[in-house]
């Protein structure tokens with residue numbers, strides 16, 4: 300059994316008086332890939348944003364590498380270097396070139412030397428096939444290119460866990476594959492631990508070890524992926540899977 | 546005994562005179578706004594038409610008012626109307642006219658901006674059901690543009706109110722002019738009076754404009770959603 | 771229209787022109803500095819200070835420059851604070867413009883999208899680093915249109931300084947009209963003088979706005 304990296308215990312989240320997440324419990328082990336599935340509005344984004352402190356949770360505990368997370372701003376800044384995140388809207392910094400986007404974290408946050416950071420950036424960009432775009436500004440890139448660079452920006456900090464929130468949802472269909480392949484390679488070659496929110500069911504089925512199925516803020520299933528897609532435990536999950544097919 | 550000079554404000558009929566001046570200020574602002582907004586609506590609509598000469602002329606009209614400071618506009622009207630055009634109007638009416646033309650220029654740009662930001666398919670669906678251009682403006686575009694343009698319009702109103710402070714320059718008996726008369730009349734007995742009179746006028750302007758800007762800010766925030 | 775009169779007045783107008791430019795320049799620089807400082811203090815929500823700044827901004831924006839000037843020039847001497855007309859002009863323009871510029875900067879900073887800020891947090895940046903590398907550069911470019919509108923506005927507002935006898939353009943023209951009783955020529959020259967300042971300036975500012983617009987592209 301691989302070592303546990305992240306554990307969530309009894310996490311509850313409210314917006315004002317409205318409860319969004321109810322007693323969420325789960326954990327993820329080193330190298331594991333977790334697909335977080337569920338209908339729109341079920342709380343998937345809110346949940347993964349709680350994991351790196353972009354949302355405050357109301358009650359509950361978070362353990363990272365066995366250590367209980369004390370949610371102060373300083374601690375979050377530390378943890379976020381170990382938990383990379385990629386968003387649906389890419390959100391490269393529009394005022395910076397591709398290279399500057401990638402080296403900003405390593406240089407300013409991790410205090411690496413510039414030459415070291417540039418080296419990391421170039422290596423990663425080569426890997427995603429975008430080595431020629433170092434000096435380009437984000438607005439000159441296609442969505443698929445931006446998203447691959449956003450992944451590189453997160454990887455440049457050498458995170459232990461990666462969070463992906465519907466990273467292909469804004470892409471034109473022909474761009475989706477390139478991005479998904481990078482994520483898949485991350486799991487297969489680098490054994491990266493990942494939590495993936497996606498509506499690409501085929502992709503989830505291929506890549507995930509386990510599925511968390513969320514509805515209305517409740518985790519209804521925490522099932523090995525093989526079982527989930529063939530024989531889900533709950534009626535709701537079966538309906539959800541059915542609705543995703545044509 | 547008056548160490549402070551506040552008594553200047555309430556001596557004789559000073560306070561009611563100041564209020565009277567404030568009223569002059571307010572009605573000039575209101576009338577100028579009313580005329581300017583109506584005129585500006587038409588000019589703004591015309592600036593969305595295809596006709597190039599019309600658009601050019603209206604654009605120049607706007608740019609003229611953008612470039613020339615309001616003080617200068619007032620003096621232009623004040624000197625040119627009687628001397629060149631032989632139109633002798635009381636100073637209040639000169640002011641209303643000038644401000645109204647200025648408001649119309651600024652408002653035409655607000656209206657135009659709001660109109661062209663109404664999505665194109667709204668215009669096309671309107672035409673598709675057989676509306677005339679005028680009906681399209683009246684029933685589709687203007688109502689949609691209205692919510693967009695309201696904050697900018699209120700801000701324009703606050704600017705008009707502030708600009709009325711220039712009325713004294715062309716000898717309108719506005720609140721500032723009356724304030725100065727009071728200051729002069731009481732300068733010997735109450736040297737500190739000047740502080741209180743200007744303070745009160747400052748306050749008058751503030752209580753007229755502050756709620757308006759607050760409203761504009763609220764509406765603007767609401768529009769962002 | 772008498773061209774001789776126009777020619778004879780040109781030197782005077784050039785003097786006024788210089789005063790207007792000079793006053794605008796120092797006033798706008800003052801306003802930009804005050805505005806930037808205020809907007810930064812508000813951005814970082816410095817306790818108490820940001821409340822005071824809000825009050826200043828509302829007072830300054832919701833009262834006419836003319837009254838602000840009268841206070842400085844006529845009322846302050848009564849409490850022993852006598853300032854020269856030009857200095858009043860500088861302070862007045864800075865006091866008025868500072869609030870406008872502050873709102874322009876704040877508008878830019880607040881206009882930076884939340885998703886950009888999330889992206890910055892997600893790579894572990896501190897609030898200060900975020901401000902320095904993401905919010906301020908993008909916010910400044912977003913605030914450019916408002917800043918340039920304010921610059922034009924403040925230059926036009928210098929015409930109000932004619933009332934405290936600063937010999938800028940408007941004051942020069944009104945003086946000449948008073949002396950020679952020729953309004954057409956002098957008013958024409960006055961309008962042209964403002965056009966000479968403002969038309970090229972607004973063209974330059976528009977070009978500048980286009981240049982720095984990257985911030986508004988979001989992605």
Ligand SMILES: Nc1ncnc2c1ncn2[C@@H]1O[C@H](COP(=O)(O)OP(=O)(O)O)[C@@H](O)[C@H]1O
Pocket residue numbers: 314319337338339340341342343344345346
């Ligand atoms: N900032 C917010 N304020 C209030 N409610 C929110 C906010 N963000 C999300 N929600 C609500 O939380 C619920 C979960 O949203 P989200 O996590 O985005 O769902 P998902 O990512 O699964 O589509 C939704 O009902 C949404 O309306």
Ligand SMILES: [Mg+2]
Pocket residue numbers: 343344345465
């Ligand atoms: Mg979501």
